[in-house]
């Protein structure tokens with residue numbers, strides 16, 4: 001049966017060119033990891049929907065199950081005013097999502113849908129039908145990890 | 157009425173000397189921020205219970221309301237194998253919690269209870285009745301922010 005992400009969607013934010021919609025409740029998702037990109041001075045938090053969290057806690061992440069959505073939230077970095085050696089998030093840059101549906105997204109070679117919304121305006125990123133090619137190119141080094149860089153944190 | 161954190165507690169992990177217990181469902185809490193301590197090479201994710209999230213989303217964080225619990229999870233840093241300029245969490249170090257109850261914790265001068273559990277064994281930290289003094293000393297620079305360093309991230 002076709003996998004639907006409908007319960008997570010809202011229509012207030014414009015879908016991207018491929019019809020992918022911003023998961024409405026992403027702010028309430030649980031955390032998968034965080035990272036600090038020192039090359040472009042940004043802080044990232046990686047979240048997952050319920051299917052992703054279940055998969056991550058049971059180590060079923062290669063491949064991730066259909067229905068998984070991974071979200072990455074990116075902010076410019078700043079230094080913690082009262083503790084200058086700590087780097088923390090500041091201005092919001094963008095939100096990116098990967099939607100796992102091995103049938104629906106077979107054609108792009110990854111089994112994932114790829115989408116990004118820019119800034120506080122949540123403007124869909126990409127203006128042609130190859131909008132996911134830059135994502136996929138950049139994630140190719142982790143093709144053998146089901147196209148995912150992040151290793152979920154383990155907690156006691 | 158006395159504030160109770162009981163619904164969040166489990167007895168499997170030993171309470172600390174002050175009787176503070178590890179919040180059972182902290183893994184399911186929503187995210188408040190993340191940070192990278194470059195001075196001691198660790199990555200941190202800051203989470204909050206429902207009261208904390210509600211306060212943070214409505215900018216009621218100075219003071220944080222009674223019943224707030226803030227959690228900080230700390231890992232040694234590593235570099236993302238396939239993207240070496242990205243810093244990510246690796247081995248788990250400890251979990252720390254601040255419990256806001258302006259009456260119960262009036263005596264220590266902060267209105268917060270302070271607790272840390274070490275490692276995967278979740279061993280309560282501190283072996284005397286002044287166990288929270290090192291926490292409080294270190295958080296004194298942010299006394300004017302209700303003893304909290306972290307500024308919650310804002311999301312569109």
Ligand code: HEC
Pocket residue numbers: 035036037044046070071072096097098114115116125132134135136138139147148149150151236239242243
């Ligand atoms: C410049 C290289 C690059 C490009 C372009 C890129 N990514 Fe990524 N992406 C990464 C790296 C590196 C990570 C690992 C986490 C981190 O430090 O950001 C990552 C992580 C992610 C994650 C978290 C899951 C994971 O794989 O770790 C998502 C979701 C994601 N990217 C989506 C996208 C989408 C959608 C696009 C295109 C619109 C895209 N990415 C384009 C490099 C890239």
Ligand code: HEC
Pocket residue numbers: 080083086087191192193200202226227228252253254270271272281288290291292294295303304305306307
């Ligand atoms: C060496 C200094 C230092 C000590 C000691 C310390 N803290 Fe902190 N704490 C910080 C800094 C700096 C932050 C800001 C986030 C970050 O980068 O870690 C922080 C953040 C936190 C947070 C997240 C909320 C906030 O204030 O940002 C909690 C919870 C916390 N600490 C609890 C504790 C507890 C409990 C203890 C003692 C058992 C403790 N801390 C001892 C420096 C310290």
